[in-house]
Amino acid sequence: MKILAAPLQGYTDSAWRLAHTAVFGPDGLPDAYFAPFLRVEKGDVRPRDLRDLAAGPAGTVPQIIFKDLDEFDLLTTALVSNGHHHIDLNLGCPFPPQCHKGRGAAMVARADLLRAVADRMTSLPDIDFSVKMRLGLNSPDEWRSTIAIIDAMPLTHITVHPRTGRQQYKGELHMDEFGELLGVVSKPVIFNGDIATATDIAALADRYPALAGVMTGRGLLASPWLLAEYRNDETWPQERRIAALLAMHSSIFDTYAPTLCGETQLLSKLLPFWEYPAVHLPAKLAKTLRKARTLAAYLQEIKRLGS
Ligand SMILES: Cc1cc2nc3c(=O)[nH]c(=O)nc-3n(C[C@H](O)[C@H](O)[C@H](O)COP(=O)(O)O)c2cc1C
Known part of the structure; x- marks a missing residue:
């Protein structure tokens, strides 16, 4: 298949x-x-x-x-x-x-x-x-x-x-x-x-x-x-899943950060990445991430996810 x-x-x-x-x-x-x-x-x-x-x-x-x-x-x-x-x-x-x-x-x-x-x-x-x-x-x-x-x-x-x-x-x-x-x-x-x-x-x-x-x-x-x-035929534990999401995010960040000017533009490319995986994140963190309006606030939530 x-x-x-x-x-x-x-x-x-x-x-x-x-x-x-x-x-x-x-x-x-x-x-x-x-x-x-x-x-x-x-x-x-x-x-x-x-x-x-x-x-x-x-x-x-x-x-x-x-x-x-x-x-x-x-x-x-x-x-x-x-x-x-x-x-x-x-x-x-x-x-x-x-x-x-x-x-x-x-x-x-x-x-x-x-x-x-x-x-x-x-x-x-x-x-x-x-x-x-x-x-x-x-x-x-x-x-x-x-x-x-x-x-x-x-x-x-x-x-x-x-x-x-x-x-x-x-x-x-x-x-x-x-x-x-x-x-x-x-x-x-x-x-x-x-x-x-x-x-x-x-x-x-x-x-x-x-x-x-x-x-x-x-x-x-x-x-x-x-x-x-x-x-x-395996089920990944939560820590491995979160680590994989963060690794993907880091790669996407590295693609966009050098080419996009302005944090609004950058955020508009980064936020959609979390839309569907949000089901795997702690609910409160998913909400704060979704509402982040500055790059600093956004990156702070990403850091919390990794800690
Ligand atoms: C936001 C969004 C954008 C989509 N863009 C396309 C597209 O460009 N071409 C296409 O054939 N299907 C597109 N689709 C449909 C998906 O490829 C897929 O057929 C649909 O989401 C059902 O499959 P899924 O339940 O596995 O997501 C899009 C779906 C969504 C929700």
Whole structure:
């Protein structure tokens, strides 16, 4: 079973990916990190998105979100000319500003565009494509109308988050629909959604022997030792977990501190790191950390965590 690290805009940028690689290798690393999506802005790719991808780690898979073939062409051309050989297609973003324009989760119902994209892929035989999708935008059975088109694409795998776009990131996972989808597609399928512990990974592997792998997002952000625990069949004690979080934090701090000017900017990059792992911190400390408005106050809490 492959274990992949999900893309989360604003969280899993290169600083986080590099810190994770540095602290948890080799047993604790995913088979691949998937980077947050690249999009077209003011008619072009944002150079800083390309720079973030180039920062690594090596093998990070870029993802694109697009509303038509023009955007698909622009983004794939930019990635190919920057040396990327694997591109993941976002068919799952639930944010209304994207979906209203036909991007992300709205794509699951756009048969004509998906056919055109499938055709375009055949002109890029050297690129590995994969898809990350939801079951639909409004209803969990929408995938049925286009899954044959998606399955006929030249894909390495299809990652499925079994919610609708309307659900965003909460609520019931539609496991029955997921099971049916798994039964009809020929491409390797990766499950994604609410994996928080090593036990969750093992349960999915047991329940779906046909699964090619799992992808974890918020669970890995909260517990970056998750894959080490799963692969080595162990439960890390609290001190080891806190030490690992501090080591990751130190790496992220060292990435940003020399390049960002002003403590507000620096804090805006550092505070998100603690958002998901907060469940493992003493509640009071997590709260003070979250509310820190000066670098001195923030660093004082980090020091307390390490003492
Ligand atoms: C803040 C945030 C940003 C996200 N950014 C992306 C993204 O750029 N591309 C994408 O395919 N999914 C994105 N996702 C969805 C995650 O990759 C993943 O599918 C979702 O969180 C469910 O998996 P999890 O329960 O393991 O977190 C994002 C989710 C969140 C909460």
